[in-house]
Amino acid sequence: METNNTDKKIVTRFAPSPTGFMHIGGIRTALFAYLWARKNNGTFILRIEDTDKEREVEGSIKHIENSLLWLGLEWDFGPETPGSFGSCIQSERLQTYMEFAHKLIEKGFAYPDPYTKEEVDDFRKKSEEEKKAFLYRDHRPEKFEIWDGKKPLRFKVPEIKRYTWTDAVRGELSAGPEALDDFILIKSDGYPTYNFAHIIDDYYMGVTHIFRADEFISSTPRFLSLYDALGFTYPVFVTTPPILRDDRTKKLGKRDGAKDILEYRAEGYLPETMSNFLTLIGWNPGTEKEIFSKKELIDAFTLDHIQKSGGVFNEEKLDWMNKEHLKLLPETERNATMHEWLCTNEKITQFEKFSDTTFVSKLYPIIFDRISKWSDINTLIEAGELDYFFEAPTLEKGMLSVGTKLIQDETKNANEEIRKYLKHIKEIFEISPDEAFDSAETVKALIFDYATEQGRGNVLWPLRVALSGREKSPDPFTLVSILGKVETISRIKKVVEILT
RNA sequence: GGCCUUAUCGUCUAACGGUUAGGACGGAGCCUUCUCAAGGCUCAAAUCCGGGUUCGAUUCCCGGUAAGGUCACCA
Numbered sequence: 400m401e402t403n404n405t406d407k408k409i410v411t412r413f414a415p416s417p418t419g420f421m422h423i424g425g426i427r428t429a430l431f432a433y434l435w436a437r438k439n440n441g442t443f444i445l446r447i448e449d450t451d452k453e454r455e456v457e458g459s460i461k462h463i464e465n466s467l468l469w470l471g472l473e474w475d476f477g478p479e480t481p482g483s484f485g486s487c488i489q490s491e492r493l494q495t496y497m498e499f500a501h502k503l504i505e506k507g508f509a510y511p512d513p514y515t516k517e518e519v520d521d522f523r524k525k526s527e528e529e530k531k532a533f534l535y536r537d538h539r540p541e542k543f544e545i546w547d548g549k550k551p552l553r554f555k556v557p558e559i560k561r562y563t564w565t566d567a568v569r570g571e572l573s574a575g576p577e578a579l580d581d582f583i584l585i586k587s588d589g590y591p592t593y594n595f596a597h598i599i600d601d602y603y604m605g606v607t608h609i610f611r612a613d614e615f616i617s618s619t620p621r622f623l624s625l626y627d628a629l630g631f632t633y634p635v636f637v638t639t640p641p642i643l644r645d646d647r648t649k650k651l652g653k654r655d656g657a658k659d660i661l662e663y664r665a666e667g668y669l670p671e672t673m674s675n676f677l678t679l680i681g682w683n684p685g686t687e688k689e690i691f692s693k694k695e696l697i698d699a700f701t702l703d704h705i706q707k708s709g710g711v712f713n714e715e716k717l718d719w720m721n722k723e724h725l726k727l728l729p730e731t732e733r734n735a736t737m738h739e740w741l742c743t744n745e746k747i748t749q750f751e752k753f754s755d756t757t758f759v760s761k762l763y764p765i766i767f768d769r770i771s772k773w774s775d776i777n778t779l780i781e782a783g784e785l786d787y788f789f790e791a792p793t794l795e796k797g798m799l800s801v802g803t804k805l806i807q808d809e810t811k812n813a814n815e816e817i818r819k820y821l822k823h824i825k826e827i828f829e830i831s832p833d834e835a836f837d838s839a840e841t842v843k844a845l846i847f848d849y850a851t852e853q854g855r856g857n858v859l860w861p862l863r864v865a866l867s868g869r870e871k872s873p874d875p876f877t878l879v880s881i882l883g884k885v886e887t888i889s890r891i892k893k894v895v896e897i898l899t
Numbered sequence: 900g901g902c903c904u905u906a907u908c909g910u911c912u913a914a915c916g917g918u919u920a921g922g923a924c925g926g927a928g929c930c931u932u933c934u935c936a937a938g939g940c941u942c943a944a945a946u947c948c949g950g951g952u953u954c955g956a957u958u959c960c961c962g963g964u965a966a967g968g969u970c971a972c973c974a
Contacts, residue, residue, distance in 0.1 A: 448974060454974080532970065648966080679923095715925055860933045864933095
């Protein structure tokens with residue numbers, strides 16, 4: 400195998416803790432890390448940071464995996480696929496952390512915390528009262544005890560100084576010495592803290608680019624001091640901008656309405672839409688292209704076009720984008736999915752005519768034009784927008800007038816006129832061959848001249864209402880072509896009788 | 900409160916010292932049309948404020964302001 404020293408293989412990771420579902424913020428960070436790895440033919444690792452056993456939520460790992468897989472973010476190493484570096488689950492790597500903990504103790508960079516939790520809390524309280532920032536290192540013991548593994552192990556910051564580092568997105572960042580403190584490496588339960596474990600793992604796993612949200616900027620000096628103590632070289636930091644709540648007052652979090660990414664699947668958004676949309680919050684291609692396949696995203700993705708400032712997740716634009724992706728789907732796939740969704744709807748499946756799949760398939764184009772995500776099909780059905788295809792609308796005398804324009808029931812004259820138009824149309828239909836009802840175009844050819852002659856609105860509106868019973872519906876030609884000759888004539892006949 | 904970060908139409912964003920500040924979503928209007936949907940066209944809409952630097956600042960610097968983040972034996 401040939402390796403080029405100047406081109407180190409790009410390794411990125413996504414490292415969630417298994418404390419519940421994935422929301423869009425987390426997924427977006429994962430997405431960027433994934434795109435960068437794939438763009439560079441690198442490696443993408445899914446690492447589970449389960450060092451807080453109290454917060455752990457049963458089944459989260461599976462849920463996280465399903466979320467990533469739905470979006471097509473497949474990983475090279477993960478919970479079920481360890482690498483040469485070992486497991487990707489932190490609770491299975493305790494040995495490694497312990498090893499490094501002892502190395503730090505040997506070097507004099509770690510010591511057991513002699514205080515109880517209560518004592519530390521008191522220190523903290525006191526600092527707060529004095530309106531001073533609390534720093535544990537102000538209370539650092541003079542002499543370090545031998546660590547028995549039962550007390551928390553703290554990091555002794557090697558050098559108190561201002562740290563300056565470079566972020567691939569934010570450029571040069573820095574923080575003063577007050578950002579540095581003797582943080583805990585190993586908790587009293589024997590598990591490492593995030594601060595410690597992630598650095599060891601990133602080193603071990605050869606992670607070259609750390610993608611993470613901006614909340615970690617302020618703790619970066621701590622990480623850097625730990626890298627220094629361990630003699631590790633720094634990886635590239637890539638800070639992703641926050642996704643904000645609609646009102647922009649807060650970063651979007653689980654408690655602020657951030658949805659489980661899989662809810663978007665349940666609502667019938669396409670995974671391509673989600674990855675496209677999420678990537679475009681906080682990143683831009685530098686061109687005016689907006690609709691991207693996953694592959695196109697991989698090709699186009701660059702670090703220098705990642706946005707610094709936070710953005711709001713706009714569901715209206717998401718809907719628009721989903722529609723655009725829906726349009727890119729092959730018709731057969733589109734229709735198959737539509738049929739699946741129809742089949743799970745309790746109302747529409749009740750109609751006897753629903754069993755006629757040939758008939759139902761005629762509705763696909765109509766439905767497709769009216770939805771932006773699959774669950775809109777249910778909305779359509781619940782609003783009664785499809786009922787009249789399956790059964791004749793209940794039109795009775797007195798019910799015929801909606802607003803002022805439906806079928807006038809107010810004056811005898813108007814009724815008479817409408818009856819005349821409908822009767823004429825009915826007669827045309829009756830003498831027309833079955834083939835003439837096959838398409839909207841051929842239906843149009845049958846009656847359009849007559850409608851134009853009499854005033855299109857005068858003729859077509861009553862016809863459409865006679866067939867649909869609705870103020871709003873597809874055009875009458877389409878309706879006729881879907882309902883067919885027999886049903887059409889029957890519905891017209893019924894209205895003609897009412898008008899008599 | 901300390902520290903850190905950010906700031907272009909309502910929203911996502913482009914413009915990396917010189918543009919009538921561009922695109923998209925949403926909105927309004929028009930066209931198509933019997934209505935709706937879809938489609939096409941048009942319009943309205945922004946550089947947080949104040950100082951510098953410069954021939955020239957959205958862009959660089961400083962100061963405000965506002966917003967976000969962070970100060971755990973959480974990640």
